[in-house]
Amino acid sequence: MPLFLHPKRRPNLCPRPHLPQKTASCRKSGIIFGNCNKSPRGRAMPPRIAHVITTFYPTNTSAWVSALADDQKARGWEVELIVGRNASPELLEQKRRQGFFISRINSLRKYVHPAQDAATLWNLFRRFRNHDYDLVHTHLAKAGVLGRLAARAAGVPNIVHSVYGATFAPTQPWCRRLLFKNLEKLAGRCTDRFIFVGQDLCHAYRQAGICSNGKAEVIYYGKDISPFLKVGVLSPEDRRLRKQAAGFAPEALILGNVSRLVPWKGLHHALQVVRALKDKFPQLRLIVVGDAKTPSEGAYKATLLDLVQSLGLTKKVIFTGWQPDPAPYYAIFDLYLLTSQPFEGVPGSVIEAVVAGLPLVGFDCFGLREIPGISARLARPGDLSGLIALVEEELSCLIGGRPLRPMAEADIARLKERFSLSRMVQQTFELYRTLLEGRKAPLTLEGTR
Incomplete structure (x- = not known):
């Protein structure tokens, strides 16, 4: 079986260079990250999460990713944002000031570019392999395909992908539609959970054979109306x-x-x-x-x-x-x-x-x-x-x-409930918890808020 399709393969991990090290011995004993020598044995450690997004501008998608990251950081989790070449310097600086770790991969671009895409796949693989992430969450199409393939190849134990729109549609040329659908199917084999922002979108992906019912969850995005x-x-x-x-x-x-x-x-x-x-x-x-x-x-x-x-x-x-x-x-x-x-x-x-x-x-x-x-x-x-x-x-x-x-x-009330930002954040947390509680090593999921 190809490495990138190997279920849950976990390679040897290297220390994280720009953060306090979370070594393999710390993981094995469950010692809290960043204080390996002083913490008592058996103490649970916070999850380490990576969000991978193709573009990071002041858009709805970036705002939703930021809301998830803010909530996870408030729980005491370690959160890193991995963004592509096209990102707002002001928005990146804002997240850095808030204490987030930011990694930028310049080869990660929105549209298809074989040489740049190959470089992105390799860069993401090395990053995931050298850092002990408990969960990788990908957003948008390009980061979604390359990020999931790289994460599975690197042995990341939990991979989540958010789908905000279908990459294939009847209005596209048939060759492009076929290519994108097959790429989604390949990446789908590396995905533990899909988050869809709508039922129609979820149905389209199930009908296309990209994800099964057991992997799909609909979580409507949050919106201030x-x-x-x-x-x-x-x-x-x-x-x-x-x-x-x-x-x-x-x-x-x-x-x-x-x-x-x-x-x-x-x-x-x-x-x-x-x-x-x-x-x-x-x-x-x-x-x-x-x-x-x-x-x-x-x-x-x-x-x-x-x-x-x-x-x-x-x-x-x-x-x-x-x-x-x-x-x-x-x-x-x-x-x-x-x-x-x-x-x-x-x-x-x-x-x-x-x-x-x-x-x-x-x-x-x-x-x-x-x-x-x-x-x-x-x-x-x-x-x-x-x-x-x-x-x-x-x-x-x-x-x-x-x-x-x-x-x-009555419609306003229903709309506010369905597209509630707090509901989106809480439902995503519950999905994460379902995945992370399956680990053998103890993790601190609730944290302090």
Whole structure:
């Protein structure tokens, strides 16, 4: 059996260079880490956890990983963040000041690059082999595949992977879809537990044969909806005033989209929608709140800007760039336009739009039906003509004076419960505890909080 598929193989471990050493003799006796000579025999030691993430910017995924790491550190656990080349220096410095150990692997990049990927696999393997991790938790696709293969090869006893969106989808070219699905199957054999952010996503992975029911757990991510609840209770007059304050005419019809500028968000479809409807609705505008984060994403942004020029939409489309607080934009949107491809987990911007009381039109994708209180008109993924027809109908209804409807209190309560950050953190802790309590050596799981 290949080394990277060998179940639970545990090689000889070397001392950790930048932390107090946790030697093999300490492990065997259960002496607490960092005080091998003074601690009494048999004392339990805290778990050592590594989170591996491809990109580390101020995004939702990075915030969720940080929340998990913060909770684990508060319990007295040893937590290390292993990040790729594309990471925010400010965010890394913030985590260092909070006492986290940060490792950066420059060869770990978001998109496929065989030479860099091979280097990343080797670097991760050496790191996992030379450090005595009790659990490795990988996040995002590239770190997920390479991190799990390297962790299993190095003998890490517990490997968890969080899935925020499918790496394969019907809208992809068949060769790429087949490659990614087979890579996921290979990495799935090295995974002890999968965490899915939605039921649809979990079902897709089970159907594809990537994970079994016994390995899968759905844990919805945490989200603070309070800024969007304030938007949801605004009166029509308040919305018109905010629209005017932003420089738009009261009769302007504004389509909104909040997302990173990446191909699977489908923003090129949004531009085609505006091109098709701009003559019938002269006051139609599109506002895209978000930006590209990596150089590869910058290439897609350039493509979008070129498309705006070629379609004659320079006065119709606005790219705001990244905004730390997107809530005020929902107050001036008339309609939320979802153009994401079907392998989303649960689209966070859709939750924001629903809470803000906006009607939603878009392509059908994973996770939409898992959002309490959602009411949407959906076209088949990639069906641009169907999407244009739905947007046209919805805009006609808005012109006819149909009022926006605030979210029902019962739906707000259900949504808050399902997408609670504290619930996400606690459920992840319970999953970790199930895995870590299977070890022979004693571990301190509760710690002090």
